[in-house]
Amino acid sequence: MDIEQIRKDTPGCHDKLFLNSAGSSLPPKTVNERIIEYLEEEERYGGYRLAEMKRAGIAGFYQEAALLLNTSSKNIAFTSSATESFARVLSAIPFNSGDVILTTDNDYVSSFLQFLSLKERFGVEIERIQHLENGDLDLEQAAKMMEQHQPKLVTLAHIPTSSGLVQDAEAIGKLCREHDCLFLLDACQSAGQLPLDVNQLNCDFLSATGRKFLRGPRGTGLLYVSDHALNQGLAPLFIDLRGATWTEPGKYELSRKARRFEQWEMPYALMMGLKEAIGYANQVGLENIARKNSALSNLLRKELAGLKGVQVYDRGSHKASIITFKKENLTIQDHVHMLQENNVFFSVTSRDSAIYDYTEKGVEQLVRLSPHYFNTEEEISDLAEIIEQI
Numbered sequence: 001m002d003i004e005q006i007r008k009d010t011p012g013c014h015d016k017l018f019l020n021s022a023g024s025s026l027p028p029k030t031v032n033e034r035i036i037e038y039l040e041e042e043e044r045y046g047g048y049r050l051a052e053m054k055r056a057g058i059a060g061f062y063q064e065a066a067l068l069l070n071t072s073s074k075n076i077a078f079t080s081s082a083t084e085s086f087a088r089v090l091s092a093i094p095f096n097s098g099d100v101i102l103t104t105d106n107d108y109v110s111s112f113l114q115f116l117s118l119k120e121r122f123g124v125e126i127e128r129i130q131h132l133e134n135g136d137l138d139l140e141q142a143a144k145m146m147e148q149h150q151p152k153l154v155t156l157a158h159i160p161t162s163s164g165l166v167q168d169a170e171a172i173g174k175l176c177r178e179h180d181c182l183f184l185l186d187a188c189q190s191a192g193q194l195p196l197d198v199n200q201l202n203c204d205f206l207s208a209t210g211r212k213f214l215r216g217p218r219g220t221g222l223l224y225v226s227d228h229a230l231n232q233g234l235a236p237l238f239i240d241l242r243g244a245t246w247t248e249p250g251k252y253e254l255s256r257k258a259r260r261f262e263q264w265e266m267p268y269a270l271m272m273g274l275k276e277a278i279g280y281a282n283q284v285g286l287e288n289i290a291r292k293n294s295a296l297s298n299l300l301r302k303e304l305a306g307l308k309g310v311q312v313y314d315r316g317s318h319k320a321s322i323i324t325f326k327k328e329n330l331t332i333q334d335h336v337h338m339l340q341e342n343n344v345f346f347s348v349t350s351r352d353s354a355i356y357d358y359t360e361k362g363v364e365q366l367v368r369l370s371p372h373y374f375n376t377e378e379e380i381s382d383l384a385e386i387i388e389q390i
């Protein structure tokens, strides 16, 4: 990995300690260049003509995303966020009263809100796979729950928003195949930091966002839809003329591709930005990114463990590049003040984003740091010194 070149390509990384790639990362400068180029051409030609002229470039978005996930272009949809991808999948599943959604304690807040909304409106039941003491999913219990509940949908956050836990998506995918359940993987925090192979993961759907570890623009997301799901005729409840063709007064035909999950109106300039970001990640290599991130986050956890009064809250036998911590006897405001004063960019995660997890950990708020491969070991050491002084 050519870290010097990577940092040269990242204008935002030089004048601060940027540790918020789990929030909204720093894009490579070519991402904005592609967006601006496209917008300037829209100014000259108008959006409709330009989209026709750029057909090959637009197809390139689907190819890059397919390469990222080891699938085909036809299985990729562009969306505006991970939440939109997720909601479109939920709307595609014909839930009836009593149907079970099987999830985990570490799923995203908006996912839980959507499950609760489905429960209120359609009587869907929500069940959760339990975890072991170290935070890993209890796979034996997961198998039993699939047997017992025959869930209509199994879904989990690969990496939650609120800690560095990596949930064993591959093992759950395998169980879903064995039990013939639909599997929706929320890869919002893993896309761009871990290699993802939808065939190995055995997922029917995978949702992701552009702005986090993929380093794309805000307002972008993507969705993978398997052939298994497409062949079942699953489609969002509110399709539009991109996803289907109105063939007769009372009939329509669904697109055979994942684009049935898209809407006709799209921000093509942003799509070009996301294509550039994914292309950049593909070129650096997801294995390389994962290795570097693992080194950075292990170093940060080790440094924090050596500091008096600091408690790190991440669990699991496999941890990602999200580090959550707090210093004893200090308020979160004390942490925020000190970190901001030292030009550290970070997030604070609150219990209302992680009701099950933070209740179990007995915390209201934690500081969340999320290094990415453009960060350096020196930055991690500088950060540890700042945290020591809080």
Ligand SMILES: Cc1ncc(COP(=O)(O)O)c(C=O)c1O
Pocket: 080, 081, 082, 083, 084, 108, 110, 157, 159, 160, 161, 186, 188, 189, 208, 209, 210, 221
């Ligand atoms: C695990 C996880 N899933 C889903 C989302 C939602 O992503 P978006 O805001 O792009 O909809 C987030 C955002 O933080 C997340 O961390």
